Structure formats: C-alpha cells, structure tokens
Amino acid sequence: MSLTADVIVIGGGVIGSSITYYLSKRGKRVIQLERDYFNSGASGSCDTMISPNTKEPNEHLQLALYSVELYKTLSSELGRDIEYEQKGSLLLIENQEELNIMEGIVKKQNSLGLNSRLISAEETLRLQPGLNRDAIVGASYSEVDADVNPFCLNLAFADRAAALGAQTFTHEGVQEILLHNGAVAGVKTNRNTYYAPIVINAAGAWAPIVGKMVGLNIPIKPRRGQTVITEAVPPFVHKLVNNARYIVGKHHPELLKDDHSAKARMGIAISLVQSRKGNVEFGNSREFVGYDTSNTYECLRELIKNATRIIPGLKDLNIIRTMGGVRPHSPDSKPLIGFVQGVPGFFLAAGHEGDGICLSPVTGKLVSDLIVDGKTDVPAAAGFDPNRFNLF
Amino acid sequence: MVPNEDEIYVCRCEEVTVGDIKRAIAAGARSVRDIKVRTNAGMGVCQGMTCRKNIERMLREAKIDLDVCCTHQRFTVRLLNVNDLTAITNEEGE
Structure with missing residues (x-):
C-alpha cells in the first residue's frame, strides 16, 4: 500500500499528535506514524504538569505562557475532557x-x-x-500553572485529527526517509511507503535516530x-x-x-x-x-x-x-522547532525535555503556522530554530 | 447467565469492561500497555494482577501477536507502604 499526503508526522507522543491536529485543522492532509503505541515514550511516563513557573525566564517561558492560553479552551475545542485544571x-x-x-x-x-x-x-x-x-x-x-491528563490529551489530539481527515498509523516504525534530488519525498515503514513533500521528526528522545536517516546529527x-x-x-x-x-x-x-x-x-x-x-x-x-x-x-x-x-x-x-x-x-534546554537547512522538506520538532506536556499545544500551533503560513504570531519562535546547532 | 458479555468488568479497580477493551482493540490497540493508555485498565490498586492475563487472552483471541508472553511489570509489584520502604532504604543507606 502507498499513500500520499501533504505532511508526514513521525511520532505518536503529545508533540506529534498536537502537530497532526493543528495541521489537520488548517486543512493539510496529514499522515501520522508511531512505531509503537500512543504515549509509548515520554508522554506515557511523565507527570501531568503545565508549569510556566519552572521554565527558564527567556523565550521558553514566553512559549509556555502561549501554551497556557491555548490550554484554557482545549477541552471544548477537542470535544473531550482532558482533565485540565488550574491549580497553581x-x-x-x-x-x-x-x-x-x-x-x-x-x-x-x-x-x-x-x-x-x-x-x-x-x-x-x-x-x-x-x-x-x-x-x-x-x-x-x-x-496560572495547571495540570492535565497526558493520556487524554494525546488521544484527544489524535482522535480529533482523525475526525478532520488525518490518517494515524500505530505500530509502524519509520525505517527510511525517501529523498528526491536531496529533498524529502516520503518515508518507508516496516509495512508501507508514504509520500509527502514534508516530513516532521517529532520522535522526542528518538529524534536523533530518525535524523540519522537523512544524515543529520541532532544533539538531543x-x-x-x-x-x-x-x-x-x-x-x-x-x-x-x-x-x-x-x-x-x-x-x-x-x-x-x-x-x-x-x-x-x-x-x-x-x-x-x-x-x-x-x-x-x-x-x-x-x-x-x-x-x-x-x-x-x-x-x-x-x-x-x-x-x-x-x-x-x-x-x-x-x-x-x-x-x-x-x-x-537538548543542549540549551530549548526544543528544536523548524525546517532544517540543507534537507528541504525535513522539519524538526523535538527536544522538549520535561516540558512536552506544557508545550504540546503551542508546538502544534507553531509548527502549523510555519508550514501553512511561513510565519507565526507565537512570540520568540526564532529562538527555537534548530539551525542554531550544527546539525551536520 | 450474564445478559451482556460486554458489561462484564475486566479491570475491577478502574471499572473497565469487556466492551471497553473490545473498543480499544478495534481502535488499534495491540498490547496490554496500549489498552492501558486507552482505557486505564491495569492502572488501579492491583496493577493488573487480576486483569492482565484476561486482557492478554482477549488480544490473542483477536488474533494479535503479542511480542512477549507476559507483559513487563514494574516495581513495586504489590502495594507497599511508603513508610515501610523508607525504613528499608534507611537501613540500606547506613
């Protein structure tokens, strides 16, 4: 079987699912791939905190505060109780x-x-x-600090994205990233081949393994x-x-x-x-x-x-x-979010360390803005450009 | 006689029924942990001691190959009081 989409998202954690949702909401056709099951990585072995208070007072905190605003209406937007509760x-x-x-x-x-x-x-x-x-x-x-149920959060994003037309496949590990004239063309999994001009690496702690497939040395x-x-x-x-x-x-x-x-x-x-x-x-x-x-x-x-x-x-x-x-x-405790220079179509959204739950909604919003509009109103977004590191 | 098999509790701690497990499998779940994320089965006070084998059986009946014959279980295995553990760890530390 082969399938074609606008964007392929690698990763079934709270970052990959949020990206899949926000891109689907903007009308993109998305394929999401998870090599194991939803929440099988950090999103299933974390605490529940959405805590700007613990962020370094720089761009990181600005990103967290934007996410907090998105969280306030997320349960109603996704049509499911994600157990969000502002506790302080x-x-x-x-x-x-x-x-x-x-x-x-x-x-x-x-x-x-x-x-x-x-x-x-x-x-x-x-x-x-x-x-x-x-x-x-x-x-x-x-x-403003709050907590949320990470299982509910992830499945709410993935299910809502599916309702908007996204195709999510679990238990499918990416084995190869297909390139055409040096640009991303698709991915090959243990089961199928999928084609898209944009591939997003949202594999969390496993992002360097996916990066290696296109010759990148991701410092996560x-x-x-x-x-x-x-x-x-x-x-x-x-x-x-x-x-x-x-x-x-x-x-x-x-x-x-x-x-x-x-x-x-x-x-x-x-x-x-x-x-x-x-x-x-x-x-x-x-x-x-x-x-x-x-x-x-x-x-x-x-x-x-x-x-x-x-x-x-x-x-x-x-x-x-x-x-x-x-x-x-990530070496500077900030996630790496953006297109990778040198590999057209390859997008990185990983390295959130312990802030994935907090930054999940804003990461999805930021990624969809960058891909659909080429710009964003998320403050200080440039501070997360992955090209701040030498990736080759 | 049970009127409706789907209403039987598989995980009593978290009140997860046969129907809930079937829906999770239909949604793509292929392991006990996958089902745990979707239904919370096995997350209660007995930590899957009662439901794990039954869920594994339901997965096999649904023709899903389990990677392992039994699902890995983490410490503490049985309920353990924090104070008792503190006492043991203090002895170890000294």
Whole structure:
C-alpha cells in the first residue's frame, strides 16, 4: 500500500499528535506514524504538569505562557475532557542561597508576563498544608500553572485529527526517509511507503535516530526520569509542588557543581501532584543512561527520602507502582522547532525535555503556522530554530 | 447467565469492561500497555494482577501477536507502604 499526503508526522507522543491536529485543522492532509503505541515514550511516563513557573525566564517561558492560553479552551475545542485544571504551583525554597537566586528568577519571570511571586513559609503552608515547616523558608507561587491528563490529551489530539481527515498509523516504525534530488519525498515503514513533500521528526528522545536517516546529527540526548505513584487517596495535594533547587539546578548547573551528593548527581526533585482520580505522583530524577527506562533502587531511595522530608504525610500512603522514562534533552534546554537547512522538506520538532506536556499545544500551533503560513504570531519562535546547532 | 458479555468488568479497580477493551482493540490497540493508555485498565490498586492475563487472552483471541508472553511489570509489584520502604532504604543507606 502507498499513500500520499501533504505532511508526514513521525511520532505518536503529545508533540506529534498536537502537530497532526493543528495541521489537520488548517486543512493539510496529514499522515501520522508511531512505531509503537500512543504515549509509548515520554508522554506515557511523565507527570501531568503545565508549569510556566519552572521554565527558564527567556523565550521558553514566553512559549509556555502561549501554551497556557491555548490550554484554557482545549477541552471544548477537542470535544473531550482532558482533565485540565488550574491549580497553581509552588517552588519550595529551602535556604537563603536559593531564595537569593529565586528573587532574580521571579523578577525576570514577571518582566516576561508570568505573575509569580515569593511567599512566606506560612503562606506556603496555607496553600499546601502538610509541608514540613522546618524544611522550607518560603516558596515562589504562580497561579496560572495547571495540570492535565497526558493520556487524554494525546488521544484527544489524535482522535480529533482523525475526525478532520488525518490518517494515524500505530505500530509502524519509520525505517527510511525517501529523498528526491536531496529533498524529502516520503518515508518507508516496516509495512508501507508514504509520500509527502514534508516530513516532521517529532520522535522526542528518538529524534536523533530518525535524523540519522537523512544524515543529520541532532544533539538531543535521552535523559531518564523516575517517579513513584501511590494508590488513590482523598484530596491531599492541592498544588503542583516542586523544589526550587530543581529549577536552580536546571538553569544554573554551575551553582550546584560542588554538590556531589547522590541527590544532586541524579537530579532528584519532589515533583508532587495528585491526579483527579486521587493518585499521588511524586519524585523525579534527571539521569543520562541512554535509552534505559528501568527503575533503580538507588534512585527510588533518594526520591522517597527527599519527598517524605518535605511532606511527611506521604509516609502514610501506599505505593502501587514506580515509573521510568526518557525525556528528549537538548543542549540549551530549548526544543528544536523548524525546517532544517540543507534537507528541504525535513522539519524538526523535538527536544522538549520535561516540558512536552506544557508545550504540546503551542508546538502544534507553531509548527502549523510555519508550514501553512511561513510565519507565526507565537512570540520568540526564532529562538527555537534548530539551525542554531550544527546539525551536520 | 450474564445478559451482556460486554458489561462484564475486566479491570475491577478502574471499572473497565469487556466492551471497553473490545473498543480499544478495534481502535488499534495491540498490547496490554496500549489498552492501558486507552482505557486505564491495569492502572488501579492491583496493577493488573487480576486483569492482565484476561486482557492478554482477549488480544490473542483477536488474533494479535503479542511480542512477549507476559507483559513487563514494574516495581513495586504489590502495594507497599511508603513508610515501610523508607525504613528499608534507611537501613540500606547506613
């Protein structure tokens, strides 16, 4: 079988499905290919947070704020409840040094339009009871932060796109990208051949493997995260809760370079959130271990130690499972979104690291703007141009 | 006698029925995890202990080749109290 379309999207995660939806909405004929099943990569092993508060105060934050606006009407637009809920997020500050850094970050966030603020330990406890008063000196708080069900989000995009005429094929891995006179002409999978003048690589952590098929050296690396999930309990976690240290370490790794603890080495954070059904998810790590998604005892130990120190009530809960996955890490923590110079028709939309859920809608919007109109009203879009890296 | 097979619960924790699983397979699901994403079967307190084998059987009956004979399951395998685990990990750490 062979099929022809305007655009082929490689990837069945929240980035690929969002792109498929927004392009279909603009009238493009789209074929979406996923080598395994929907949410089989990072989109199925992540937390649920839409958190501008954790973004670096630059173009990244502007992109996140645009996405937040799109999220507010997404359930009604897609005709399906994606469990979007604005909860607000806390970044817990544990000492004076972190407080000093967070003062600067909050100021920059405010100047870019995020209404975050520093609050006292007492106010932090009012917003999220149960925190260990002795463990924190305060927090930064952002009201617009929200959460969403990533399974529902991805399937809502894919199903809506299909209703608009997109063809989505799961369990079909791309094996070859067809070129004609150096330009993209289609792809060959384990089953079929598909033709289109534009191919979008939205394969997340696996984007470098797809890039190799056209001779590209995409500087994305898989970065593992591990997490813990408890049984459903009555409402207990009211906010999205993160460690400020995690953000400080994410944006200023040099500040943590003298910290050689297991916690710092594995990038341990609390990343605490409760789903609508009541399951509490906590713990997060950042480890470079290739594509290994297994859970390790050493990491889980640090996750639990960190989390129960900050919110001791977690000790009373029962764990039902642990989870591990790999995020697509980009060298400057910003995703790579745009046509690749040198391979006409080859478009890259990957490298969102831990921000894929947050940036899913805006990425789809941005990609469809660039492909349909050749320009976009998404602010600071040029900052994500993949050609900022040497891709050859 | 069951009046309607489709109404039987396969996953009791998440209240997923035979009909839900059939619809997921019809929508293209080809593995237990694929079905989990679409229906939440296996995501509850027993983590698929009851439903996993039955879902695998339904997949086989639908003539879908499973890659593996049994679906990989993650730690903790059984419900485990955070405090108990903290106690064990503290001993290990010292």
